[in-house]
Amino acid sequence: MSEMYTCDKCGKPTTNYSKYISGPIGDREGYSVCDDCIKQRGRERSWENEQWHKDEITCPWCGFVDTDSWEFEGEYDDEYECPSCGKPFILERVVDITYTSKRRIEDMPEGWDGE
Structure with missing residues (x-):
């Protein structure tokens, strides 16, 4: 089973994780955004x-x-x-x-x- 992370937007568990390209920011190596939040942002951008x-x-x-x-x-x-x-x-x-x-x-x- 894949490692689980917490979505930075809504707090749901997710397997999605992306490392920052330019290295750590503060004490964080990357970020997590669940599929639902990715889909919601896509809808918002299309709507706008x-x-x-x-x-x-x-x-x-x-x-x-x-x-x-x-x-x-x-x-x-x-x-x-x-x-x-x-x-x-x-x-x-x-x-x-x-x-x-x-x-x-x-x-x-x-x-x-x-x-």
Whole structure:
């Protein structure tokens, strides 16, 4: 009989075990997830139909692309409604900000020649 482990998600006994690829994390060598939890996560991922990091709001139900997405001002909305099919979905706005800095030439030491 195979060695039994405990599912890290629901606590049920399982024979499933996977070692971490990059070695132990903390005091653990790997993790266990039972078949039921694997199947449930697969259903959730299929159901979500997540439209990952699109440039415009895209409905996960009908695929409608809102070309006026730039007008959306909220950061997170769990009751956003598709303007095309009318179905609600979760909307998360992701904003990336970067900065560039450089020295001012007038602040360089007297006689500085670029090295």
